[in-house]
Amino acid sequence: MWRKVTATSFSSLKSSIFFKRLHLQQATKHNAASASAVSRFATVAPLQEKDGRCPFITFVLGGPGSGKGTQCIKIVETFGFKHLSAGDLLRREMVSNSEYGSMILNTIKEGRIVPSEVTVKLILKEMESSDNHKFLIDGFPRSEENRIAFEKISGAEPDVVLFFDCPEDVMVKRVLSRNQGRIDDNIDTIKKRLKVFEALNLPVIDYYAKKGKVHRINAVGTVDEIFEQVRPVFKACEQKALNRS
Template identity: 50%
Template sequence: MLGCMRSAFSRTYPLLLSRCKVRATAAVMATERPQVVFVLGGPGAGKGTQCEKIVKEFGFVHLSAGDLLRQERDSGSENGDLIESCMKNGLIVPVEITIALLGKAMERIGAKKFLIDGFPRNEDNLDGWEREMTEDKCDVKFVLFFDCPEDVCIERAIKRAESSGAMARSDDNLESLKKRFRTYTSHTMPIIERYEKKGMVRKVSGVPPPDEVFEEVKKVLKDL
């Protein structure tokens, strides 16, 4: 009888140990996944300015989808012309390009908290993210949405272009900005609404001065 019990235990123990190891590994992976906050709003809503402040105050790493695309365009990449054409015409760059750039940047930096600014911009972006950046790779906490009307956004972006001079972005002109805002309204707002239904949107007005906006942002991130 005792021999039978020992035999059964010897067969069962490795299986139990294996299951425990799998569960422990899964728990570690869950805790080590980087946290992601998507930052969305119209062109000129103040996303970049607020992301700079969040980085200093809360230790996030800021990844701007637009900046990564511009760097890729300027690097002489084979996708450079396509990226430039999309930007000038207010179109959304194919998701495969943007996801690849974001994934490489996150892997290279290896941080635990990321602000991803200007992404996802449409359903295709979101589907691509959910397909490639599965839940075991990162943990999307919520969308930080800067709500700002079109006239304020465009006025700010034009002023940014004028103050930048030779360094102005090629898509910071009135025609491109209007196209970009139309794209944002028709393609990005549905994404925000989709996350809102899940209770995953934190809306902050982007109209007040930057320091006032940041006071509201801090309340959101302290909850996180």
């Protein structure tokens, strides 16, 4: 299993490099643009250099309400991935007496993006504590800065990027009827989130598209119809994912 195989490398990465760097960065302001992120996060040795193996990572991207979380549940059921929703991790952190609680609350309320250090730390912690080696990272990276932070700090890249492509009017309708009591599921915040998605998240999708990693899914249709587009993506890489275990 991935965690057992790489526990040493990942733990030492965590204690020796990631957390030390994190403390340094937390003392600074978090508003750096993606360009400066390149220099803010020093490169670490890729996980696979340490033991020849690395986790199988899928980034699940798309605008608010495009159906990322819904499809992740089906992917988990069918292909046995571990689902990590960045939004859920941040909401859990927010209500856990964390020092970041009020910052996360205000950021989500405004539809902005939480500083990369915080989100990457939560994601890597979950990955490390999981026995699974196949991960769906849902709703992350949301910006080039997020992407660079993850890749530099973890030394890993996604194997697959799913992009749920959905018209804005459909996304707005779905979010407004989501009914999960979320502080950001109101029309004012949705408008801001759509702008942030276009300005900051589409460049991430473009970046991975140029690397041939993006699978565009037409996110209009029933949940089952959409999953029939998703299924072949994972069927095609089942063997590759298995080889990582």
